[in-house]
Amino acid sequence: MTAQGRPDPTQAAAEERIGRVVQGVLIAVAIAAAAGAVMGDAGHVLEWGAVAAITAIPLLRVAWLAVRWSRQRDWRYVALALLLLALVAVGPVTALLQR
Amino acid sequence: MAAAAALTSGIGTLGGLGGAIMLVPLLVLTGTPVSQATPLGLVSVVAASSAAARRHLRERTVNHRLGVATESSSTMGAVVGALAAGSISEQALTYVLAVVAVGAALAGGRRKGVRWKPDPTTGPELVGEWVGSLHGAYPLDGAVVPYRPRRIGLGVLSMGLSGLITGVSGVGGGFIKTPASSELMHVPVKVASSTTTFSIGITASAALLVKMVRGTLDVELAAMVLLGALVGGTIGSRIQARLSPPTVRRFLSVLLLVIAAILVARA
Numbered sequence: 001m002t003a004q005g006r007p008d009p010t011q012a013a014a015e016e017r018i019g020r021v022v023q024g025v026l027i028a029v030a031i032a033a034a035a036g037a038v039m040g041d042a043g044h045v046l047e048w049g050a051v052a053a054i055t056a057i058p059l060l061r062v063a064w065l066a067v068r069w070s071r072q073r074d075w076r077y078v079a080l081a082l083l084l085l086a087l088v089a090v091g092p093v094t095a096l097l098q099r
Numbered sequence: 100m101a102a103a104a105a106l107t108s109g110i111g112t113l114g115g116l117g118g119a120i121m122l123v124p125l126l127v128l129t130g131t132p133v134s135q136a137t138p139l140g141l142v143s144v145v146a147a148s149s150a151a152a153r154r155h156l157r158e159r160t161v162n163h164r165l166g167v168a169t170e171s172s173s174t175m176g177a178v179v180g181a182l183a184a185g186s187i188s189e190q191a192l193t194y195v196l197a198v199v200a201v202g203a204a205l206a207g208g209r210r211k212g213v214r215w216k217p218d219p220t221t222g223p224e225l226v227g228e229w230v231g232s233l234h235g236a237y238p239l240d241g242a243v244v245p246y247r248p249r250r251i252g253l254g255v256l257s258m259g260l261s262g263l264i265t266g267v268s269g270v271g272g273g274f275i276k277t278p279a280s281s282e283l284m285h286v287p288v289k290v291a292s293s294t295t296t297f298s299i300g301i302t303a304s305a306a307l308l309v310k311m312v313r314g315t316l317d318v319e320l321a322a323m324v325l326l327g328a329l330v331g332g333t334i335g336s337r338i339q340a341r342l343s344p345p346t347v348r349r350f351l352s353v354l355l356l357v358i359a360a361i362l363v364a365r366a
Contacts, residue, residue, distance in 0.1 A: 005234070007227035012159065015227075019156040022149055030329055033322040047322040051142065054325060055307050057149045058300035065163050072230050074164075081167050087174040088301065092308040099312070 008072055018064060022057060029053050059088060100126075100320060104139075104327030105334075108147035112335030113342075114351040115292025116358070117144040117273035117299045118328065124361055135317055138310040141303045142321045143328040144273075148300025150332030151293070158340050160237050160293040162228045165248065165286065170298040172255045173262030173272060177302065180266020193366035196264060196275075200359040203278035208352035213344050215287050217242030237290055239344070246287050254284035265302065273299045274358050277351065288348045292339065 008014075033050040036043030066081035103125050104118070111118030119140030126136040155161045221236055221243040228235040236245040248254065257279040261272030273295050280291035310316045339347060 004231035005229050007225060007235070008230055009224075011227045015156040015159070015161075019153040023153045026149060026329060030326060033325045037319070037322050037326070044318060047318045050325060051307075051311070051316070051318060051321050054142070054146050054149060055304050055311070057152075058145060058297075058304045061152075061297075062167065062301060065167065074230050076231070077164050077167060080171050084167055084171045084174060084301065087171065087178065088305040088308075090178060091305050092312050095309045095312040 008068075014068060018061070022061070025053060025057060059085065100139075100323040101327035101330075103129075104143045104146075104324040105331035106327075108143050108150075108328040108331030109335040109338075110331075110354065111144075111273070112147050112151045112296055112332045113292075113339050114347070114354045115273060115277040115295040116351075116354060117296070117303070118147055118331065119144045119303070120274060120358055120361065122324075124365060131320075134315060135320065138307065138316045139320055139324045141307040141310065142316075142324045143331075144303035145300050145307060146325045146328035147332030147335070148296050148303070150329045151296050151336035154333070154336040154340055155293040155296065158238070158289075158293070159226050160289050161297050162233065162235050162286070162290055162294050163297065164228050165233045165280070165290075166294045166298040166301075168233065169255060169258040169276065169280070169294075170301050172259040173265070173276070173298070173302060174305065176259035176262025176264075177266035177305075178262075180263040190366050193362050197359040197362040197366070200274055200355045200362065203275070203282065204352040204355035204359070206278065206282045208349060213287070214285055215244050215246045217244050221245045235290070237287065239289075244287060246285070246290065248280075248284040248286050250283055250285075254279060257283055262302075272302065274355060278355065281348070281351075288344050288351065289339070292347060292351070296336075 029050045032046045036046035036050065062081050062085055066078050069078045069081065104122060107118035107122040107125065110121065122143050123136045123140040126139060127133055217239060223243060225236045225245065226238050226243055233251065234247045236243050258276060261275035265272045276295045276298065277291050280286040280295065281288045
């Protein structure tokens with residue numbers, strides 16, 4: 001368990017790791033978006049893939065934070081992260097139900 | 100389209116405001132229908148937020164706990180705002196937003212110096228966000244600056260208000276969140292800006308998912324905006340890392356005045 005009121009000692013390495021993952025995904029997204037734009041109608045799948053991936057990044061980052069904070073037993077912030085993800089889900093679920 | 104997204108995302112990331120508030124009016128002025136321009140603005144915010152992530156994480160200026168805590172309040176406000184959208188005059192609300200932007204610009208622009216100074220007794224092992232609290236420390240010019248956000252209740256309330264405004268008017272809340280964090284909660288402006296860049300990406304993602312489900316996103320234009328915003332967000336976060344906190348704050352003040360002018364023009 002990490003001491004309260006101090007940074008988690010593994011925080012810097014973990015943030016560096018997630019930063020590298022995000023950058024890798026962004027490079028793939030940029031290539032897919034550029035290829036999709038060049039290919040015209042045939043590239044729509046690539047463009048949709050790029051937009052879907054970029055939309056997922058911030059939400060996956062919150063899920064990753066919830067996992068990290070649960071390992072630190074920082075339950076208050078785990079609850080807030082899960083509440084946030086639940087609140088975010090309300091919009092698209094409501095839109096789906098209204099279709 | 101890509102160039103406009105790069106420019107507005109770069110400026111938005113620099114001040115931690117998101118670029119949609121500038122991109123959407125620009126697209127509308129150049130003939131894009133509002134119904135198409137709004138989702139494209141959201142794409143630009145999500146892309147720029149993610150593009151800035153690597154730099155902000157490396158700089159250790161994002162306080163995720165602060166971002167998640169305030170974002171929960173904003174999202175709740177946005178849901179309430181979306182439900183109440185029909186009962187509040189959008190024009191009156193836009194004028195209120197312009198006044199808020201001018202007030203925030205004056206508050207940040209008039210302040211001299213920095214609140215949180217480097218502390219020689221704080222070692223590099225304390226850099227980052229602190230477990231169990233919203234406190235933290237960030238590196239600045241080889242030194243470590245500890246900070247303790249204040250007036251958390253007022254800050255969370257103002258974030259809820261920014262969400263409410265987003266829900267009612269569709270205007271992104273970044274221009275309220277960064278000054279509220281910096282001027283109300285006394286979070287260092289660089290931390291406030293990086294944290295808001297992280298949190299507005301979440302709000303925009305949530306709204307973009309709705310647009311995708313409803314089928315109101317033009318994916319060809321979105322791909323162009325995405326490419327531009329990735330470039331702009333990367334450049335904006337790199338420039339921000341090199342600027343001193345007072346310079347970021349002054350830049351933010353000027354940007355807020357520009358946004359107030361855009362809001363009045365929209366109203």
